[in-house]
Amino acid sequence: NVTKVGFIGLGAMGSRQARNLQREGYELVVYDRSISRLEEYEKRDNVEVASSPAAVAQTEGVRVLITMLPACAQVREAYCGKDGILSADGGTKASLLIDCSTISPTTSREIAAAVSEARLHSGAQPFPGCSNRAPAFIDAPVSGGTTGASAATLSFMCGGEKDAVEAATPFLKAMGKKIWHCGGPSTGHAAKVCNNMALAIQMASIAEASAAGRRLGLDPKVLADVFNSSSARCWSSEAYNPVPGVMADVPASKGHKAGFALQHMLKDLHLAREAAGTAGSPAPMTEQALEIYEKVAEVDGTLDFTAIYSLFYDKDH
Ligand code: NAD
Numbered sequence: 001n002v003t004k005v006g007f008i009g010l011g012a013m014g015s016r017q018a019r020n021l022q023r024e025g026y027e028l029v030v031y032d033r034s035i036s037r038l039e040e041y042e043k044r045d046n047v048e049v050a051s052s053p054a055a056v057a058q059t060e061g062v063r064v065l066i067t068m069l070p071a072c073a074q075v076r077e078a079y080c081g082k083d084g085i086l087s088a089d090g091g092t093k094a095s096l097l098i099d100c101s102t103i104s105p106t107t108s109r110e111i112a113a114a115v116s117e118a119r120l121h122s123g124a125q126p127f128p129g130c131s132n133r134a135p136a137f138i139d140a141p142v143s144g145g146t147t148g149a150s151a152a153t154l155s156f157m158c159g160g161e162k163d164a165v166e167a168a169t170p171f172l173k174a175m176g177k178k179i180w181h182c183g184g185p186s187t188g189h190a191a192k193v194c195n196n197m198a199l200a201i202q203m204a205s206i207a208e209a210s211a212a213g214r215r216l217g218l219d220p221k222v223l224a225d226v227f228n229s230s231s232a233r234c235w236s237s238e239a240y241n242p243v244p245g246v247m248a249d250v251p252a253s254k255g256h257k258a259g260f261a262l263q264h265m266l267k268d269l270h271l272a273r274e275a276a277g278t279a280g281s282p283a284p285m286t287e288q289a290l291e292i293y294e295k296v297a298e299v300d301g302t303l304d305f306t307a308i309y310s311l312f313y314d315k316d317h
Contacts, residue, residue: 002027005171006056006065006094008078008085009101010037013142014068016149017100017175021066022046023152024174029059052083057092063127064171065094071267072107075099079111086114091122095134098168100142100156104271105186105193106278108139108159112185129167136164139188140172143195145260153177157195159188190275197272200265200289203236204308210243211312220246242306243313251304259304262297269293 003026007018010032018041022028029048030041042049050056057065065085069075079085079099085092097115099108115137124134138160148154154176158165165181172179182191209232213223220243227237241247244256251259269290276283296308 003063004029004059004061006030006050006059006062007068008032008053008056008066009068009070009074010034010041011068011070012146013100013149016146017066017068017154020149020152020175021171026171026174027061029056029062031056053078053081053085054083054088057085057094058088059093062094064096064098064168065092066098066171067101069101071101072103075101075103075111076107080114086118091118091124092135093124095124095127095136096130096164096167097135097137098140098171099137100140102141102192102268102271103139103189104278105189105275108186108189112137112139112160127164127167130161130163133161133164136161136167137185138164138168139186140168141188141192142176143192144176148176156180157182157188157191159183159186159190189271193268193272193275196265196268197276197283197286197289199236200269200272200293200305201285202234203240203242203305204289204292206232206234206236207242207306207309207312210241210246211309214243214313240306242309244309250306252306252309256304256307256310258302259306261302262293262305262307263301265305266290266293266297266301 005021005026005028007028007030029050031050031053032038038049041047067078069078122134126134127136130136138158140156140158142154142156144154152175155178156172156176158181182188210220214220224237224241224246227233240250242252244252251257273286292308296311
C-alpha cells in the first residue's frame with residue numbers, strides 16, 4: 001500500500017524534491033499556482049494534478065502533504081487562504097503536514113497554531129506514530145540549494161513534536177540526507193535564519209580581510225592558506241572563497257555566477273533581522289551585512305552572494 005504524498009510548489013526546489021519522492025516509489029498529487037508547471041507535471045506518468053491546495057488536501061488517499069513555496073505570504077495563503085489546505089470541508093485528509101519553505105519563525109508559529117485549531121474539526125486519522133493529533137505539522141526548511149535538491153542530499157532543520165518529526169523522516173530521507181530536530185514549532189526556521197545570518201556576516205568578513213590583505217601586498221592564495229590553517233578558518237574561506245582565482249570550481253572564479261544568489265541571501269537576511277527584532281536580540285552586524293548585500297544586489301541580484309567581494313576590491317580601481 002503506497003503512501004500518497006501531496007506536494008504544493010513545484011519551483012526550482014520543489015520540482016526536484018517531488019521527483020525524488022516519486023523515485024522512491026511514492027505516489028504524488030501536486031499543485032502549483034503556475035499552470036505551465038502543472039501541465040508539465042500532468043504529462044508525467046502517475047502524477048495526479050489538483051486544482052487548489054484544498055483539493056490536494058482532500059484527495060482520496062493523501063496522508064502526507066509537503067509545501068515548498070517562496071515566502072510567508074504564499075505559505076499563509078496555501079494553508080489559511082480561501083482554497084487553502086485547512087479550508088477543506090471536513091478538514092484535510094492528510095494527517096502529516098510538512099512545510100519546507102523558508103519563512104519567518106513568527107509566520108511558522110501562526111501556521112502551527114492554525115493547524116492546531118483545525119484539528120478540532122478534522123476527520124483525518126492520526127498518522128502512524130503521531131498519538132492522537134491529526135493533522136500533525138512540522139516546519140522543515142532546507143539547506144543545500146538546487147544541487148542538493150536534485151541529488152537528494154538536502155539538510156532539513158525541523159521544528160515540531162518529536163513523534164511528528166520521526167514520522168516525517170522517511171519522506172525527508174527521500175529528498176535529503178541530514179535531518180535535525182531543533183525543538184518545538186518554528187525552531188527549524190529559527191535555525192535556518194541564524195545559520196544564514198552568520199554565513200552572510202562571515203562571508204563579508206572574509207571579503208573585507210582578503211581585500212585588505214591584497215592591498216597590503218599579499219597574494220590572495222597565500223592569505224587564504226593562512227586563514228584555512230589558522231583561527232580565521234571558516235566555510236567562506238575554505239569551501240567557497242569569494243576572491244576570484246583563489247579556488248577552482250566556485251562561483252567567485254566563474255564571474256560570480258550563482259550558486260546562491262544575492263537576492264536569496266537578501267531574503268534570508270530580512271528574515272534574520274525580523275526574527276532578531278521579534279526576539280529582542282541585538283543584530284548590528286546583520287544590519288551592516290544587509291547594507292552590503294543590498295548595494296551589490298542593486299547591480300544584479302541574480303549574481304552569487306560572493307559578488308560582494310567587488311565592493312571591497314574592484315580590479316579596475
Ligand atoms: P521558486 O520561486 O523557484 O518556486 C516557488 C514555486 O511556488 C513556483 O513554482 C510558484 O509558481 C509556486 N507558487 C507561488 N505561490 C504559490 C501559491 N500561493 N500556491 C501554489 N504555488 C505557488 O522558489 P524555490 O527556489 O523553489 O524556493 C522555494 C523555497 O525554498 C523558498 O522559500 C526559498 O527561500 C527556499 N530555498 C531555496 C533555495 C534555492 O537555492 N533555490 C535553497 C534553500 C531554500
